[in-house]
Amino acid sequence: MDKQENKKKKLPLGVRLLLLHFKLVLVLLIVVLVWFTFCYFDRVKSTDALPSEYAVYLRTDSIWETAEPLLDLDATLIAMTSPELQKYRDTFLKVKSSRLRKSFFVRTALKRRLDAAVYDGSAIGILDAGILSGAARIVPYAIPHIKKLSGLLEISSNQYGNYYQLNESTFFVFKKNLIIFSTDKMLLENAMTYSNSKLYSKEELSAMTAKLKNPLRILANGKNLLRFVENMDSEKSVEDEKEKNPSALKNYLEAIVPYLSENEFTELTFGITQNEFNLGISVPMNTETDEDHPVLQLLKRESSVPTLLPKFSEDVQYYTLISAGTLQSLKDAILKILPAEKDFSSTWNKSDSVSRIVFNTPLDELLFSWTGDEFAVFGIEGKSEPVFAIKVADEAKRTEIFDRIFSSYLLNSNDSLLVDGVRLPCVQMPGFVLSVLQALNINVPKPYYLIRDGYLYMSQSPENLVAINSGAHNSKRLTGSTNWQRVSSSQTPYSTLSLYYNLERSVPFFVKGNSAMSKILALYNSGRFDLRIKDSVLSVQLQASAVELESSRHIPGFPIELENKTNATLIKSKAKKSKLVFWLENDSSVNSLDCGTFARGKTELPEVQYIVAASEATAKANNGELWAVTKSGMVYLLNGKLESVFGYPILSGVSMTCPPFVYKDSLVLAGNDGVLCFISQTGEVSQFETDAEDGIKSAPAVNGDILAFYEKGFFGGIHIYKNLEPVTKEGPLELDGIAYGSPCLFTAGGKQYTAMITQAGQLYVYDFNGELLDPFPVGLNGVFYMNVAMADGYLFALSAEGEFYRVGLDGKSMRIKIPYFTAKTGRITVCDYDGQAGEEIFISGDGNSLYGFNSLMEMLPHFPVSGYGNPLFVDLNGDNKNDCLAITFDNKISASNVLK
Template sequence: MDDNKTVNVKTKKKLPLGVKLLLLPFDIVLVLLLVVLLWFAFCFFDRVKPVEALPPDYAVYLRTDSVWDTVEPLLDLDATLIAMTSPEFKDYRDTFLEIKQSKLRNNFFVKTALKRRVDAAVYGYEDDGKLSALCVLDAGIISGAVRLVPYIIPHVKAAAEQIEISVNNHGTFYQLGEAGCFVIKKNLVIFSTSRNLLEQAMTYSNGDLYQKEELEVFKKKLRDPLRILADGRNVLKLVAQMPVSEEDKKNNTPSMLKNYLEMIVPYLSEEEYTSVNFGISESDLNLTISVPMGITVDYVSVDNESPVLNLLEKESQVPSLLPKFADDVQYYTLISAGSLSELRDATVKILPDSKKFLATWNKSDTVSKIVFNTSLDELLFSWTGSEFAIFGIEGKSEPVFALSISDEAKRRQIFDRVFASYIVQSNDSLLVDGVRLPSINMPSFVLSVLQELNINVPHPYYLIKDDFIFLSESPENLVAINSDAKSTKKLSGSENWMKVSSKHSPYSTLSLYYNLERSVPFFIKGNSTMSKILALYNAGRFDLRIKDSMLTVQLQASALELESSQHIPGFPIELENKSNSELIKSNAKKSKTIYWVENGISVNSLDCGKFEKQTFELPEVQYIVAADEATIKANGGEIWAVTKTGVVYLLNSKLEVLNGYPVLSGLSMTCAPFIYKDSLVLIGNDGVMCFVSPNGEIKNLETDVESEIKSTPTVNGDILAFYEKGFFGGIHIYKNLEPVTTEGPFEMEGIAYGSPCVFTAGGKQYTAMITQAGVLYVYDFAGNLMQPFPVTLPGVFFMNVEMADGYLFALSSEGALFRVGLDGKSLRVKIPYFTAKTGHITVCDYDGQTGQEIFVSGDGNSIYGFNSAMEMLPQFPVSGYGKPLFQDLNGDGKNDCLAITFDNKISAANVLR
């Protein structure tokens, strides 16, 4: 071995300290990224199944694998906005509108975060009438971020103010005021409207309470964006607890639905859920409910006393009358469930007042036996088949009734016996277009039975054709049916019918085709939320069919002619008592509350965000005035209310009287009160002004008027201007409650109405007023007339001018709107069919764009809108009178127009698109 041999040993070079320091931040970032990835990976696998947080015994269950894809398109639907006005959801309406307008809808991270699975369930109503529901969001891959939220909430001021931390037997949860409560558990965010329900969810062991078949529902993959399932028995309980409007009570709609559900629930399959497929857009609505039935042949034979069950066991067929309808049929109700006697027996079980119907039937049966020696059953059922229809023909107002004939010989026998009687007469003399049409004077005892079913045909004509008897009060209908039999154009080939029938099967037990211009089906009648939503789609087809032990209810509807673009869901609102024309808007920030007076006995409010109405009984209330922001901040006083005797109340947003009120002004008022700075000002018949401060203190100001102030003064900052009627009257201008001149009021020749218009032009303040004879005066505050004023406008004027965009606008009693420049030149627009002996000119910037708009109302029920160039605004006129209010009602970020109408409703129109 050579000792001199050198061995090359490779050694690792060490990095210089400076380089290490430069690389240190990158190392830290890499470590942090690794920690974050490990944390998110751990959270993704350390999870709780949604079913563990979902208590059983729900009425309706919903699931989507992407809440964003399912919910986001619904934000812009009128149907969703209507739903948010319902008692069940009105507390969330304001939040819904904020979400609808939020820029976060276009945020990538928000979209990603909401592409999560959601399981939700509706259970029933609690003792306080609140709907009990629960929603479980599975955060999935973003669980790592969600788990940190409970540690962040206490340190975010805005969140801490809105969220109350609470504790129950299972841990900590968060209360969101009256809206509900939520909790975060590993990968789950659980929200509930009920604290009791949330406590059940927080056991996180609900999966053990489900049957094996039920658990499959949670595991099964979705084929559609949304899965809806229902438990028939619990749905029945939900319907029984559901709030009912007075109109629905009057129509007995809830009772009929409840009775029907009570009949079929015992025969529902216990192994399968009822499934619901639902799709909705602005133009189309599709709903399919599939109900698995648990009826067996053996069971039916034992319980053949149930008439409803007897109908449910019958398989649906293709109605023979449907292919015969010509294309001029505009609507129909077609029943092919069974014989009329079977339908009668089932109807008795469903009708809310079945005893009354049975009493009418038994009485009529007795009369029939006496008169015809025939029972009512034989008279009506011995010859009729299993199809019955009501339909309407284009251009004809009266409906047509059709009955299939199962035994023509028996029909002739019955008719011969009936017409041989002196009670019933047939008139064979009517001949229309070559068709002889007999008529029947319907026996009163038969008519009374029909009227119990809302069928009223006292003197129908009839036609026998193609194994059907057609009856109608209009003989022209029957002539059309006879002619249509030869037509090749059928309803089933028409465009409108096909549009709402593309998803339907030809089999049906009950089928309705409707057009809201001609017919209103039973499920749209009433004032319920669902009725209002369905009414958005003005044509549709509703079918009920039974095939292979499956009861299917299907609705396909379309807005073939879309409703007016001015339609605001939830409006109009019918007022209980007569109101004046004045709506008052709250001045509180972010408030969407409006106020009005009804019958001089109550102050009323509507929160247009939550759609919550409140009433404060106040006899002899005459005026209400919105408090200014300073008053609202000082003591929460939002609305002043003044009685005819001058008693002053200050109410908060809940219409509660504030401490220190009411106060007595001691005045007999000559005009409506108003706000000056932060005080309410009342004017007495001697010209005294009474100032009521927010804390209830009263101060009086003597003015220099010698007669009376008939119109509410104009306030512009620290300027107060009013008109004194009388021989020595004129325009009074006060600045900081001191007259601006010592020479008295500015004089005018003639009588005027209203209060002075105060404006600034060229850095100088002016006031303007027009007399009844049309002489327009413009003064500066020194009492000098602006040249070339006064100018005279043709017409008679009962209200003063208003300033907008540097022009004065005047409205004559004949309905002429004038624009007058400060150079005296004028333009004129005549509003058709419009007079204004009473009315208002309202100036505001309703669209947030450059320039102001002018809104005028007169003696009629129309409000017109113009821009300062005298061009009529799009979407105007709208219904209403008095001064309009502008507020965003549907969350599209644009103001809508509110007004009270002559028929005593609060109307709302979408006037900006």
């Protein structure tokens, strides 16, 4: 039996070898499991390594869940274009497009806790390897054997152990389950004590270690945070060489830092998606003090619901609403926080002295005796001029003050303007009051004003006040609009300072700019920022939304976000079958878009100032589709790939006084001496001397072999050349006054004419014999900053006040007033956009709206659309109907379906 049992127990050699390998693997797995289990429990807490006195603390329990969604956000890509992060942009794009994002192992590896903190000038990050701690502990032993790291890493040591230095600002160390990164060697050494949790109070430690309800937690030490912002502001001021004196922000922070709570922590909430942006900061204050600092007195005043807010009609596009206190208390605070170079105190004292002399009234009584505790600046849809509103606390006192100052021979109130049945007085603001306002960046030298419902409204534009009066009778309020409610869902109506913006048709001042934050906010084109004070807590909240524009029908793939600012000029290639559109960005790059394939092109041309479409003949001869000219007169001819054509660039040596233009296939540059420099498609250069004595200020008009320009000045006039021979042989055609732009050339009844309107509204029409067409000149009401355009036998003009005129060659005119539209700057574009009989007229002004009209002055369907500058019309979706391309105020190329 024993022999039989032994035979049964004895296994074949091959099986025994397999079992041996299995046992070895099993033992190895058990050892690894024991090692990883040991490493998981033998750990260092993140808070032990985190130095105290941070400004901002951030924690996430999963880097993957927090960071991975950010890769697909437009806002993140914009942030990567900022100077601070630009060097990481290429790496970011590689990570964003990497297949590793779909890797299970990468996802698992990045589901780790990360604690990070920002200090004064430095930062630290602490990664907890968690279950992967066993692998993290082995890394230090493997680093010396990795050849690729040889020469890159420097191993150093201090009293707490070894650490690694990658470059002058990157240090890291491995400690059990932690991988610690720092930008500062001393900060890393502080972390390596692994005893920092003893330095935190019980409340702070609890706030740092509490279970997360959201993917990300951000805490801040109020005093350190504000000091950090203060230092950033100081560094920025030094870099910009703006100050040797404290800034307003620094003065404000110095005023409130001493009154931050010692026992509570600043909380930050942050959320961002492709459609929503939310940021909230709550700063506990210690206002139980007898300190009489004016800023602190404002902070002690709890926020209320501004009474002006419910009065805003739905056509209010943006507002800044202040309800922090009386004008007196705001003035006292301003005296404390405005930088010294503003010298506001001196300006106030001088103005007060003048007020006492002129009106026998101190400035305090003049301004404070009747004003309340609410003030606002807001904009009406389509209007460039803002409205200023002041709450009237004592109407009887206001009437007394106004009667007193208007009775002075130094100040007049003009009551003659009557608009839509509303009488609007216009007052010439006294110089001493204007100087105080200008010190606060408020410029209203000659405002109209309206008293209504307990508020004084002032604006340079009387149409604004008419709109306010009309809006008071309208049941539709801003607070009931979809956009306002969308960005107010997490807000309360209580506020001390409130800002609201809507980029659909106008861009408020606080979103303009080229900074990364401005660009990110521009993505979320409707937003609300509120500062409120409640129960001694100062809260700041920004809620913004990417609102779909309602004013146009967007083509799929649009709008296209532009990285840099443009001059709002789109150029269409004239090459046969080409679908390329060109534009400039930042005076440094020429950009292209193929409207067929949506392929983008870009080339850097330093100091490039102008681009002009080359003629079809030029494109056929050498593939040159676009002329590009720099500020110094260097001329490029670029093909569709934005490559320079052989033989270019050419140094013209011309100092230009106006944009270049194309005449008979050649590019023409106008010099400051009135000489025209012609550059042919083959690169030949020739010159032609005109009769202009004062130079040419606007690009000449070209019609076939006719070339005409306006020599600006009281003694200038219209010069006309045919095949470079002067048509106006007896001198330029005279205009009585100053005009803008270039002559309008047209043919009527087989005869050639030129037309031009002066700034004062005198419209001249000359034939080429120098004879005025009867009954011209005719006068149009308004101020004109651009010349007329011809369409379907009529001349069309646009005044700065937004009045659109059609003038026949018989001198008869008709006009329409475009609501909430001004055109101190703007363009008139004439083209046949629908392929039907007749031409259409497209106009843009100071706002973000493009209007379209037919020659009967009827507005075209689906207009206005968002945009400014010149529109282009291209079939973008293959339906054989042109779509409207335009650049918008928020720096995008928008495409709208305007033909159905």
